[in-house]
Amino acid sequence: MKKVMKWTVILAAIVVLGACGSGKTTGSSAAKESSSAETAGKLAAIKKAGVIRVGTSADFPPFEFHAMVDGTDQIVGADVDMVNAIAEELGVKVKWSDTDFDTMLASLQAGNLDMGVSGISATEERKENMLFTENYYIPKQNVVINKQNMDKYTDIADFKEKKVGAQKGSIQEGIVQSQFADSQLVAIAKIPNLVMEVKSGSLDGLVLEDKIAASYVAQNDDLAIADVEVKSTDDESYSIALPKGSEDLQAELNTILKKLIAEGKIDEFVEKNDKLANDKAK
Template sequence: MKLVKVFSGLALTASVLLLTACGSGQKEDTSLKDIQDKGTLTVAMNPEFAPFEFKALVNGKDTIVGADVEIANAIGKELGVKVKFSSMSFNNVLASLQSGKADIAISGISATKERAKVYDFSESYYESVNVVIVKKSDLSKYTSTADFENASVATQKGTIQEAVAKDQLKGAKVVSLVQNGEMINELKSSQVDAVVFEKPIAEAYVAKNDDLAIAEVKLESSDSDAYAVAMPKGSTALKEKIDKVIKELKDSGKIDQFVQDAYDLSVSGAE
């Protein structure tokens, strides 16, 4: 009987140790607490996506503005913290989350299945439509995706548009560049034949360049064309708060207003 009790006690101890070991292997979610404790929300973005994020003179000071900026500020208000914007190239925006240099990334980021394996994403806040910009004099030349065979098409490195151009503009030579302004300059100087952009961004560039136009070419959209806020993997508590903010902004129509106001500002001469 004593032997049975000894073995029972050992088994119970082993079970407790096993449960403790399993529990200790689960990382505690401090995504929300960490931000609130430091009092600052660091947001990674590439301010070259008017009307979502771009630079403009505000009270004589070079400032990052746009629809995504307004969304980030609303998130900061909900969390009760200050918002700090960290400007960088688009292909570094998501990487900054992994390195710990930013708490969230909001920069017209499409929540693809591949990206979701590495990052957490909020509910979508804007549905993206992709278009092709060409020279106005070439509008009649490019009326279907097939017309881009052997054409040189610029896209921004690391973006969904890079994949869209490769998948849908069959036979085109895709040139991946880092800066949006560089892509537009390459088009205007005939170094490339076309540029693939999200529609609001394309409209802003066309409005400021009389020699450019949006081609009447239909590009297919997918679920991955929806914009969302990116976070480090495992940010459950933070995602819950951000989703709450996005739902409120969408339901009230404020996000659409943010985009319209930023578009108006972007075409008024602001850089």
């Protein structure tokens, strides 16, 4: 009986040890799978999902704006065409998220979006929290004013102690602060709201990229572009913004962008949508 009990105890111990060993193997395998998933990177995850999540602020014609297409309200623009071309190269679909500009940047930083396009400039401050592709477009800057003030504003100095607007979170905020230092900056999230402030006289001027400025002026007979020189810098060029940790996606996008630029596609997208935005305004 003692021998039987002895062997029973030994067999039980073997079973327990075997189970423990099995548990360790399973845990090790899970860890390897997790590590493998992390190594795969952002690009592989996007391709596996078949969808790329793109953020924008669709009040920025001709780069992103709303238009009726086949009876439905859709986001269109040069950036939209560019993203669609990128998605085709990646073999995925696009899921758009249209929010305020600063909200979109915050969503990128939080990793809730895979990329952001909306006339985004790769400033040194933004580079601390996000990654950026190579520049794909270099804009000029203009000042939109009420047409009746054309003779009043012919130099930046004329805006001394005046209210000058810029989209909140945009590069134009910095332009107003640096080049219109004697003016009062008014930052608002949506460009159409800033335009209304200029029309009503609550704002004396509004700093916008030239294409966007021209589009809004074309839509509003009481607005004009001031004969004022605003300096442009490399920091104002447009890039695609990405969350930190997206280096593999960044490299792939740079390759695709170089191809699109070399083929003249970006300029083609801008010209096409500039016409579309102006036709919409008529």
